[in-house]
Amino acid sequence: MLVFYEERLAFLAVPKTGSTAYHTALRDRADIVVTHPPELKHAPVRRYDRFFQNVFRKMYDTEMEILAVVREPVDWLGSWYRFRSRADLVGHVHSTRDMSFDAFVQAYMTNPRPDFADVGSQSQFFRTRSNGRGATHIFKYENQDKILDFLQARLNMQIDLPQENVSPPGDLTLTPETRQKFRKRHAEEFVLHDAAL
Numbered sequence: 001m002l003v004f005y006e007e008r009l010a011f012l013a014v015p016k017t018g019s020t021a022y023h024t025a026l027r028d029r030a031d032i033v034v035t036h037p038p039e040l041k042h043a044p045v046r047r048y049d050r051f052f053q054n055v056f057r058k059m060y061d062t063e064m065e066i067l068a069v070v071r072e073p074v075d076w077l078g079s080w081y082r083f084r085s086r087a088d089l090v091g092h093v094h095s096t097r098d099m100s101f102d103a104f105v106q107a108y109m110t111n112p113r114p115d116f117a118d119v120g121s122q123s124q125f126f127r128t129r130s131n132g133r134g135a136t137h138i139f140k141y142e143n144q145d146k147i148l149d150f151l152q153a154r155l156n157m158q159i160d161l162p163q164e165n166v167s168p169p170g171d172l173t174l175t176p177e178t179r180q181k182f183r184k185r186h187a188e189e190f191v192l193h194d195a196a197l
Contacts, residue, residue, distance in 0.1 A: 001043055003032035003052070003064060007154055010052065010064040013042050014125050016079040017069040017141050020165040022151075029155060044125040049132040063133065067150070070122050070196045071141035073189035074174065074182070077105055080119045082167035101172045109185055123188040138196040146197055 002011040002023065011026070013019035019042075027033045032052075034040045043052070045066065056062050071079070081096050081104045089095040093115040096104055107117035128134040139147045144161070152159055174182075183190060 001032070001034040001041055001048070001052075002026055002030040004029070004155060005031040005064075008062060008064050009154060010048065010066050011151075012045065012048055012066055012068040012125075012135070014068050014070060014122060015042050015120065016076055016083065016167075017071050018144075019069070021161050021163065024164055025159050025161050026151075026155075029157060044127065045135055046127055046129050046132065049129050053132070065136035066134070067137040067139070068126070068135050069139050069141050069147060070126075070193050072193055073122065073186060074105075074172075074179065075141075076122060076189075077101075077108060077119070078170070078172040079167050081105075081172070082170040084116060085170055086168050101170065102174050102178050105174060105178055105182055109182060121186075121189065123186075123192045126192060138192075140193065140196045143197065 001013050003009070004011075011019075011022060011030075013023070023033065023035060027035075034043070039047075045068075048066065053063055056064055078101060081101050084094050084096040087097075090097050096116050099116075104117055107114050108119070110117075112118075126135055126138070137150065139150070148159055148161065
């Protein structure tokens with residue numbers, strides 16, 4: 001999470017949407033940088049509103065606009081699947097090594113989810129509190145040029161974005177049945193992505 005007080009902007013870090021690269025590029029420019037623990041670095045809209053936005057409201061009588069990035073839902077799960085297939089997770093309950101992406105997505109659709117597929121939900125990340133405002137600027141992950149244009153204009157600076165936290169390669173083949181089932185069961189994920197800039 002990055003907060004730019006003068007610009008009244010909070011950049012929330014949706015997992016697996018390139019937030020680490022933005023943290024690296026902008027941490028020296030931000031007024032508040034939260035990198036640890038992960039529960040705060042990746043604070044969803046509700047948690048940000050309750051703990052951080054509330055401070056700005058009560059102490060400074062202002063609010064930050066919220067910027068966040070959303071990824072196409074199958075691609076987002078693919079990033080999680082590949083990230084958890086890395087060598088240092090072999091033997092861990094979160095490892096996806098030696099499993100197909102199709103099996104991973106099938107596991108994601110079970111309730112409860114097994115540990116390796118328990119990666120949360122982008123639509124849940126954006127849920128607001130009953131009195132909260134929600135995200136102001138939601139950009140699609142694949143539109144990096146729009147994200148950069150917005151940030152460079154808002155922060156009045158040139159941004160050189162490094163490549164960081166890149167997941168290892170992996171086969172992201174899904175059967176048509178699994179893809180259709182996922183799209184139907186998690187339609188809200190696609191609605192969120194479709195509505196983003």
